[in-house]
Amino acid sequence: MTTDNAVLDFLLSRRSRPAKMLATPVPDRSQMTQLLAAAARVPDHGKLEPWRFIVLTAAANAKLAQSVAKRGADLGLQPDACEKAAACFADSPLIVAVVASPKPSEKIPQIEQTLSAGAVCLSLVNAALASGWGACWLTGWAATDKEILASLGLAPQEWIAGFIHIGTSAATPPERPRPDIDSLTEWRE
Structure with missing residues (x-):
């Protein structure tokens, strides 16, 4: 058995960067294409590709921030919650919306497709971090709000x-505290 110590060391020390700590420059289109290709190398039983990508530049994020602020107000959210949700988009130089796009399948259950979409998210974060960029994975209420999803062009069965x-x-x-593996692990023989 061969061990790639550099990869294992990376995984044991990886650390997402908070969105508010990210600035320009950002990956260019060629670099992003490579990161997306790395992210797409996840378990995908049935080769359904139950996910897709929407790359949002700073200008697109500014528009999305306005939509989020308005929608939050329409939903009756507290003003500070609306402002915080909108700022998450307005202040971000680049966001990739990983769209969960489940496909009809008699063989592959939807939960497996959902897990594949989640794997894409983590793989994209790891690919960005391994390439020297800062990255983090966020969701929030906008990731499931029907009006926000429609404004991004998602189909009714899709979500972020x-x-x-x-x-x-x-x-x-x-650094933050990490899970106690011994307390989370059960060994059976």
Whole structure:
């Protein structure tokens, strides 16, 4: 058995960067295409590709922020909650919306397709981090709101598995406590 210590070291030390700590520059189209290709190499039983990508530039994020602020107000959310949700988009230089797009299948259950979309989100974050970019995976109420989803052109059965924020990390966040593997693991023999 061969071990790729560099990859294992990366996985054991990886750390998402908070969206508010990301700035320009961002990956260009060629770099993003490579990151998306890496993200798409996930388990996908039946080769259904139950996900797709919407790359949102700063200009698109500004428009989305306005939609989120208006929709939050229409829903009766507290003004500070609307402002916080909108700022998450307005302040981001680049976001990839990973769209969960389940396909009809007699063999592949929807939960498996959902897990594949989640795997794409994590793979995209890891690909960005491994390439030297800062990245994080966020959702929030806008990821499932029907009007916001429609404004992004999603079909009725689609939803956002994750808004992946990517940019240059302005700072390294402090380490956070990690799970106690022994308390989470049961061994059976």
